[in-house]
Amino acid sequence: MFDIIGKRNWFFLFSGLVLVPGIIFILLTPLTNGQMGLKFSIDYTGGTVWQFQFKNPNASIDEVKLVLAQQGLSDTEVSQDTAKNFTIRTKRADLVPAATPIPARTAAPSASAGTSTTASGSPAASASPAPSPAAVPSASASAAPSASPSATLVPGTIASKDQAGGNCTLSVPTDGALGKLAVAMQADPNLGQLICTGLKDNVGPIVSAQLIQQAILLILLGSLGILIWIGIRFQSIKFGAAALASLLHDVIVVVGIFAILGTVFGTQIDALFVTAMLTVIGFSVHDTIVVFDRIRENRTRHAGEPFDQIVNHSILQTFGRSINTSLTVVVTLSALLLFGGAAIRYFVLALLIGIISGTYSSIFNASPLLVVWQLWEDRRRAARLAALRGGRRANA
Numbered sequence: 269m270f271d272i273i274g275k276r277n278w279f280f281l282f283s284g285l286v287l288v289p290g291i292i293f294i295l296l297t298p299l300t301n302g303q304m305g306l307k308f309s310i311d312y313t314g315g316t317v318w319q320f321q322f323k324n325p326n327a328s329i330d331e332v333k334l335v336l337a338q339q340g341l342s343d344t345e346v347s348q349d350t351a352k353n354f355t356i357r358t359k360r361a362d363l364v365p366a367a368t369p370i371p372a373r374t375a376a377p378s379a380s381a382g383t384s385t386t387a388s389g390s391p392a393a394s395a396s397p398a399p400s401p402a403a404v405p406s407a408s409a410s411a412a413p414s415a416s417p418s419a420t421l422v423p424g425t426i427a428s429k430d431q432a433g434g435n436c437t438l439s440v441p442t443d444g445a446l447g448k449l450a451v452a453m454q455a456d457p458n459l460g461q462l463i464c465t466g467l468k469d470n471v472g473p474i475v476s477a478q479l480i481q482q483a484i485l486l487i488l489l490g491s492l493g494i495l496i497w498i499g500i501r502f503q504s505i506k507f508g509a510a511a512l513a514s515l516l517h518d519v520i521v522v523v524g525i526f527a528i529l530g531t532v533f534g535t536q537i538d539a540l541f542v543t544a545m546l547t548v549i550g551f552s553v554h555d556t557i558v559v560f561d562r563i564r565e566n567r568t569r570h571a572g573e574p575f576d577q578i579v580n581h582s583i584l585q586t587f588g589r590s591i592n593t594s595l596t597v598v599v600t601l602s603a604l605l606l607f608g609g610a611a612i613r614y615f616v617l618a619l620l621i622g623i624i625s626g627t628y629s630s631i632f633n634a635s636p637l638l639v640v641w642q643l644w645e646d647r648r649r650a651a652r653l654a655a656l657r658g659g660r661r662a663n664a
Contacts, residue, residue: 273580276636283517283633290524293531306523307530309345309538312480315359318446320453321352324460331458332356339449345536347610352463355611357536363446440465483542490546491515494553501557502564506641511556514626514634518552519545521625522618540615548622551597555590555630562586563635575646576639583635594627 272279297305310317329346332354336344344358440462441447453459491512499508522545529535562582570578601620608616 270584271580272583272632273576273636273639276632276639279632279636283629287517287520287524290520290527293527294520294524296531297527304531305527307534307536309536310357310359311539312537313359315357316363316446317355317357318363318465319353319355320440320450320465321463322354322459322461323352323463324458325352327352327354327459329354331456332453335453335456335459336449339452341449349609349611360445363444363449486542487519487545487549490549494549498553498557498560502560506638507560510634510638510641511553511560513637514556514629515549515552517629517633518548518622518625522548522622525621526614526618535614537614537618540612541618544615544618544622547619548626551623552626552630555594555627556634558590559583559586559630559635560638563638575642579635579639583631587631590627590631594623597623 293305295305299305302308329348332346333342333344336342336346336356336358341356341358341360344356347355347357349355441450450462450465454461494515495508495512497508498511499505502508526535526537526541530537559582562585563579566578566582566585567575570581598620601616601623604616605613605620
């Protein structure tokens with residue numbers, strides 16, 4: 269029989285080797301003013317989100333980043349959902365104006381227009397002479413898109429239906445900082461024409477500050493609720509504290525790995541990261557409760573046996589169930605990570621790391637911590653009884 273409790277110090281050491289680098293990189297975040305450690309997306313810092321689509325299916329993220337760097341936006345996050353759809357997130361909040369009115373589209377002059385219609389409906393002579401045929405743009409020429417890959421849409425022009433059949437109902441910006449960026453991207457021969465744009469939105473610093481406060485509050489309230497509920501369920505604060513220590517282990521592992529990834533690869537955490545953390549906390553508690561419940565049952569069935577042996581039996585009895593449950597989730601998350609797209613990649617990665625860490629901590633951290641606490645209480649109780657008996661003998 270494998271003695272997990274007997275080798276608990278090795279498992280604690282492994283957890284320490286995983287936690288210490290993560291804690292160091294987390295602490296580097298405030299110490300380096302965000303240059304190292306965690307990288308926050310505009311959901312937390314404020315900024316601009318812009319979605320757009322190129323006609324060129326071969327446009328790449330690297331080429332978009334190159335244009336952004338030339339425009340002074342080198343720290344912008346770029347993601348690609350499909351071959352032509354891109355989303356940029358930049359901390360600059362001045363790219364999108366508060367309101368961008370679309371100029372009214374005027375009808376093209378009629379080829380025979382030398383007259384206009386009055387309010388009463390009677391034709392009136394035009395004050396200006398009829399334009400020459402050469403000055404009148406033809407309908408076919410104005411409707412046909414430019415063949416040049418660097419052609420830009422004029423202000424107020426609504427992009428037509430693209431080749432893929434998607435309806436583009438928004439105009440490509442031509443004014444302000446965002447319009448300058450759109451012109452620069454279309455002027456790049458590797459990118460070409462923008463056929464439509466989607467979301468253009470600002471995230472203000474007040475909204476981002478509220479999001480941070482809500483995220484911290486959610487995690488704290490969730491952890492406190494778990495501590496109280498487990499303490500009541502198992503009628504011992506030791507079970508709740510051990511489960512909370514396991515949760516803290518999982519949170520630090522996930523946040524620490526993202527701090528390392530943020531330093532090395534510039535990986536950012538967004539609003540979905542909080543959702544991932546709450547999911548990890550819930551899953552970790554689920555695994556821990558399964559083991560704790562078996563410990564409670566075995567303490568009744570095997571009363572009189574040493575507590576560490578009871579815990580070791582309980583872990584081994586639930587080991588297969590814990591591994592199988594986690595393995596099915598890991599397989600699903602791995603498929604999502606590989607084929608789910610860039611929009612949810614880091615959300616799924618946080619879940620995957622948290623599920624693996626939660627399974628490990630439930631088996632190799634939470635229950636051994638419970639044993640350490642119980643053995644410490646037993647030694648303390650034994651020492652107190654020994655001191656009490658020694659005092660009675662002295663008095664006798």
